[in-house]
Amino acid sequence: MVNNRESDSVIGDLQELLRGGDLPYVDGLYDWQTQLAIRKNKERENTSSKSIKGVSVRSHSESGWTYSSSNKVDRSTVRKLINQLKKETRRSNAKSKLALPDPVKIDTKTPVKKDPLEIPIEEKLQRLREIYDLARQMDSRIVDVRVAYAETVTDRALVTSNGTQARQLIPRTRISMEIVVKEDIVTDSDNLSLGGTVGYEVVDDLTEEKISELVKSAVEQLKAVAPPTGVQTVILDPGTVGTVCHESFGHGLEADQALRGRSYLKDMLGKTVASDLVTIYEDSSLEGANGSYHFDDDGVKSRKNTLVENGVLVSFLHDIETGAAMNAPLTGSSRTQNAAHRRFIRMSNTYAKPGERKLDDIVRDTKRGVMMMRWQFGIEDPLGGGMQVVSKKGYIIENGVTTNPLKSITLTGRVLEVLGNVDAVSSDGFFVDPGTCGKGPEDYVPVGSGGTWWRTKAVIG
Amino acid sequence: MENQGGDRMNITAVLDKTTQAQWEIYIQHSTRTDVQLRGSKREALIRQENTGYGVRVILPRSGGAGVGYSSCNSDKDLEATARRAHDLAKLNRSPFFELPAKRKLLQTKTADRRILTDSERVAKDYADEAQALISEEKDISLTYGKVRTYVVENQIINSRGLACKSVGTYLYVEMTLKIGSGTSATEFWPSRYSRRVSDLEPTNIILEWLKIARSCLKRHPPRTKQTTMILSPAVVCDIFVPTIGFHSSAEALNLNLSAFKEHQHVASEELTIVDDGLYPYGLRTNSFDDEGQPQEKTRLIEKGVFKNYLYDQLHAQTMDAKPTGNGIRTGFGIDVDERYQTIPANDNTNLTFSGGDQSLEELIQDTKDGLMIYQAAWLNPDRITTRFGSEIRNAQEIKNGELVEGVVGGSLSGSAFELMKGISGISDRPEVVSGYAFGCVAPYIRLEGVQISGSS
Numbered sequence: 005m006v007n008n009r010e011s012d013s014v015i016g017d018l019q020e021l022l023r024g025g026d027l028p029y030v031d032g033l034y035d036w037q038t039q040l041a042i043r044k045n046k047e048r049e050n051t052s053s054k055s056i057k058g059v060s061v062r063s064h065s066e067s068g069w070t071y072s073s074s075n076k077v078d079r080s081t082v083r084k085l086i087n088q089l090k091k092e093t094r095r096s097n098a099k100s101k102l103a104l105p106d107p108v109k110i111d112t113k114t115p116v117k118k119d120p121l122e123i124p125i126e127e128k129l130q131r132l133r134e135i136y137d138l139a140r141q142m143d144s145r146i147v148d149v150r151v152a153y154a155e156t157v158t159d160r161a162l163v164t165s166n167g168t169q170a171r172q173l174i175p176r177t178r179i180s181m182e183i184v185v186k187e188d189i190v191t192d193s194d195n196l197s198l199g200g201t202v203g204y205e206v207v208d209d210l211t212e213e214k215i216s217e218l219v220k221s222a223v224e225q226l227k228a229v230a231p232p233t234g235v236q237t238v239i240l241d242p243g244t245v246g247t248v249c250h251e252s253f254g255h256g257l258e259a260d261q262a263l264r265g266r267s268y269l270k271d272m273l274g275k276t277v278a279s280d281l282v283t284i285y286e287d288s289s290l291e292g293a294n295g296s297y298h299f300d301d302d303g304v305k306s307r308k309n310t311l312v313e314n315g316v317l318v319s320f321l322h323d324i325e326t327g328a329a330m331n332a333p334l335t336g337s338s339r340t341q342n343a344a345h346r347r348f349i350r351m352s353n354t355y356a357k358p359g360e361r362k363l364d365d366i367v368r369d370t371k372r373g374v375m376m377m378r379w380q381f382g383i384e385d386p387l388g389g390g391m392q393v394v395s396k397k398g399y400i401i402e403n404g405v406t407t408n409p410l411k412s413i414t415l416t417g418r419v420l421e422v423l424g425n426v427d428a429v430s431s432d433g434f435f436v437d438p439g440t441c442g443k444g445p446e447d448y449v450p451v452g453s454g455g456t457w458w459r460t461k462a463v464i465g
Numbered sequence: 466m467e468n469q470g471g472d473r474m475n476i477t478a479v480l481d482k483t484t485q486a487q488w489e490i491y492i493q494h495s496t497r498t499d500v501q502l503r504g505s506k507r508e509a510l511i512r513q514e515n516t517g518y519g520v521r522v523i524l525p526r527s528g529g530a531g532v533g534y535s536s537c538n539s540d541k542d543l544e545a546t547a548r549r550a551h552d553l554a555k556l557n558r559s560p561f562f563e564l565p566a567k568r569k570l571l572q573t574k575t576a577d578r579r580i581l582t583d584s585e586r587v588a589k590d591y592a593d594e595a596q597a598l599i600s601e602e603k604d605i606s607l608t609y610g611k612v613r614t615y616v617v618e619n620q621i622i623n624s625r626g627l628a629c630k631s632v633g634t635y636l637y638v639e640m641t642l643k644i645g646s647g648t649s650a651t652e653f654w655p656s657r658y659s660r661r662v663s664d665l666e667p668t669n670i671i672l673e674w675l676k677i678a679r680s681c682l683k684r685h686p687p688r689t690k691q692t693t694m695i696l697s698p699a700v701v702c703d704i705f706v707p708t709i710g711f712h713s714s715a716e717a718l719n720l721n722l723s724a725f726k727e728h729q730h731v732a733s734e735e736l737t738i739v740d741d742g743l744y745p746y747g748l749r750t751n752s753f754d755d756e757g758q759p760q761e762k763t764r765l766i767e768k769g770v771f772k773n774y775l776y777d778q779l780h781a782q783t784m785d786a787k788p789t790g791n792g793i794r795t796g797f798g799i800d801v802d803e804r805y806q807t808i809p810a811n812d813n814t815n816l817t818f819s820g821g822d823q824s825l826e827e828l829i830q831d832t833k834d835g836l837m838i839y840q841a842a843w844l845n846p847d848r849i850t851t852r853f854g855s856e857i858r859n860a861q862e863i864k865n866g867e868l869v870e871g872v873v874g875g876s877l878s879g880s881a882f883e884l885m886k887g888i889s890g891i892s893d894r895p896e897v898v899s900g901y902a903f904g905c906v907a908p909y910i911r912l913e914g915v916q917i918s919g920s921s
């Protein structure tokens with residue numbers, strides 16, 4: 005997919021320079037991200053190409069992690085970074101305790117159906133123009149259509165002082181669309197994003213039917229009203245369910261927060277934390293999903309972890325530091341945005357297991373409530389045990405039927421209450437949405453989140 | 466390409482030869498020191514050095530614009546990046562505009578001598594002092610913290626002979642303060658950027674954050690109601706910067722999306738806002754914007770009346786207006802030293818709110834029943850509709866002019882532009898502030914009739 009001569013050379017340098025040190029543990033991470041991005045709206049077209057490299061070396065001692073990084077990836081820079089690190093770690097004269105995985109040698113890449121690099125840029129731009137034109141003529145109230153396409157390849161290698169040499173090439177392709185509509189003085193919009201660790205085939209998934217639904221939905225928002233406020237029965241769509249899982253038992257189970265005394269779930273392993281209808285997975289090996297990878301940035305193979313099983317808390321997410329400190333098996337959850345950032349415990353693809361009821365049946369069975377759809381963003385509260393999830397749209401449910409459209413719905417509440425209140429989980433509609441996740445307000449990594457439809461009770465505003 | 470010494474001739478020669486069109490190169494060189502804390506210990510020390518650039522090529526007839534970003538610093542790579550940008554430009558259709566020519570620039574204050582002299586020492590000393598101050602508290606503890614310093618050099622060169630360069634510093638502080646203990650614990654999790662240490666002196670900001678944390682030791686969830694609310698400067702920043710910034714942009718006007726019209730009443734009379742690209746030590750202060758155009762002060766809202774739009778190069782030329790220095794490189798998740806990876810967008814510099822004539826204490830004393838909102842989880846309003854909804858993370862009830870018990874939970878929601886019409890008081894000391902949004906000098910603002918959703 006990409007020229008790997010330079011990658012091989014940096015990996016070779018790292019291997020040689022890390023060898024024979026007298027430090028407990030040192031590793032080096034090389035990261036090269038290339039991207040083609042195309043955007044089109046009513047005003048203009050933009051195409052950009054990105055090639056960002058970096059190398060980061062780190063060591064661990066009783067005085068914590070020390071990182072040195074640079075986006076110069078030549079041998080003399082790598083040598084300088086490692087020497088600086090060795091000097092400092094020796095000076096701290098302390099031992100560290102890490103749960104190091106067995107060393108591995110891997111060189112792998114994620115296969116895709118349609119390699120974006122084999123498709124001319126002209127063809128991609130033309131496709132975006134067609135999508136734009138198609139949507140634009142669907143309704144006279146459309147004032148702008150924004151279409152964005154991005155293909156990214158992450159070429160990442162990890163070399164450790166105990167012998168791991170792992171390299172992975174991960175393509176991520178994404179297409180997103182926003183329809184902006186206006187009637188009199190009311191302006192609104194709706195949006196859609198498709199993507200994952202997939203190739204150009206994702207563009208084919210943005211069908212005329214999906215575009216038409218999006219246009220109708222945006223137009224419907226012109227008449228939508230604010231949601232009722234206070235505690236409500238709420239039915240969540242699969243993307244919103246995934247975000248609830250992500251913000252509640254995803255962030256809450258990142259074990260670095262537990263070590264800091266910053267997790268309300270710290271002493272709840274084996275205890276009931278949700279309705280017995282709730283089972284949540286964290287799966288970095290899920291084929292095609294946005295958050296998938298082959299091994300994490302500690303060199304641990306990707307895997308499917310169960311976080312909550314039938315309402316019982318099963319596992320935290322770990323890296324090599326928390327695995328040692330909490331004597332727990334590694335979960336392959338160490339990730340970084342790129343070589344300029346620190347590695348943290350992060351989620352990959354977080355989703356809820358499907359249930360047994362049909363969505364239609366759940367709606368029919370709801371006397372009064374709110375349906376929440378098209379999640380926009382969410383945020384965690386790892387110590388306080390709260391959460392916030394915001395969705396673009398929804399509907400009032402009255403006597404088992406969806407009625408008036410709603411706009412901008414915010415769900416908040418205590419995680420244990422909201423997930424304890426889940427009384428219905430659908431078997432249909434399973435979907436994992438692509439997204440991006442920060443550790444707090446920064447350090448963004450690609451993730452997926454999803455599930456099927458849930459019904460619960462929460463504060464709506 | 467060795468840009469640190471400004472080897473301009475070589476860059477110009479390579480780009481002239483490769484593109485044979487209008488070009489612009491934006492170069493950033495930065496050093497960053499990040500000290501991360503766990504309780505009374507250091508969790509991580511991160512040092513980073515970063516150089517990168519973005520090349521934009523604009524073709525004369527089609528207006529096609531192609532962009533290449535790279536972190537590889539060689540002439541060969543520069544040539545390849547420029548060629549790629551040129552190839553991409555040939556595919557595009559966009560309105561043509563000229564890049565700025567050389568102009569006289571005003572001096573601005575963007576760098577702190579202390580950070581310039583020894584940025585690593587500043588970060589470590591700040592972290593030590595913050596830990597010491599927090600350790601004196603009985604019921605509040607530090608679980609996690611970040612103290613980060615940056616020295617960032619920005620340089621723009623273009624094919625019209627423009628060459629400008631500036632150096633800026635930043636300090637970023639983020640603390641998670643655990644309030645109480647056991648299963649009833651909660652936290653206050655503030656963060657803020659500044660240009661200089663004196664704007665975030667630990668003896669001011671850390672003590673202020675501790676005071677807010679203490680106010681939530683006793684707390685209750687809110688009830689569902691409409692109420693009077695005083696917003697902290699950080700909350701003002703998060704609600705109003707993305708919304709006023711977007712609707713004041715020439716881009717929003719051009720797309721028929723702006724809710725503002727010139728000379729239209731858009732807010733209460735108390736509200737006056739200037740987009741001030743020259744504000745001393747403002748987070749988006751600079752002599753020139755990210756296209757090389759001089760930054761300036763533009764009146765946006767005066768006594769509640771909308772006055773002017775903000776223009777970057779493209780919109781100024783295509784809409785026959787004067788550029789206001791509002792071509793800004795920014796993007797979701799893009800840090801101050803990663804801006805070379807973005808394309809200039811039509812955005813605000815520092816939205817600077819005029820202070821009112823009451824102190825914060827007087828604003829509180831003048832409030833019979835309401836809420837002081839210190840922090841919401843993530844407001845992130847829809848910039849087109851300006852609607853928002855967010856969990857209340859740290860607030861305090863106001864009863865008969867006094868701050869009483871803490872309020873945590875539930876949510877506040879509404880439309881930013883509806884709220885602007887219900888302003889009933891503004892405090893007298895605006896401050897350089899950041900939240901999730903960036904580029905704001907804000908006071909405390911009191912609003913009437915804000916919707917709260919709670920447990921009952």
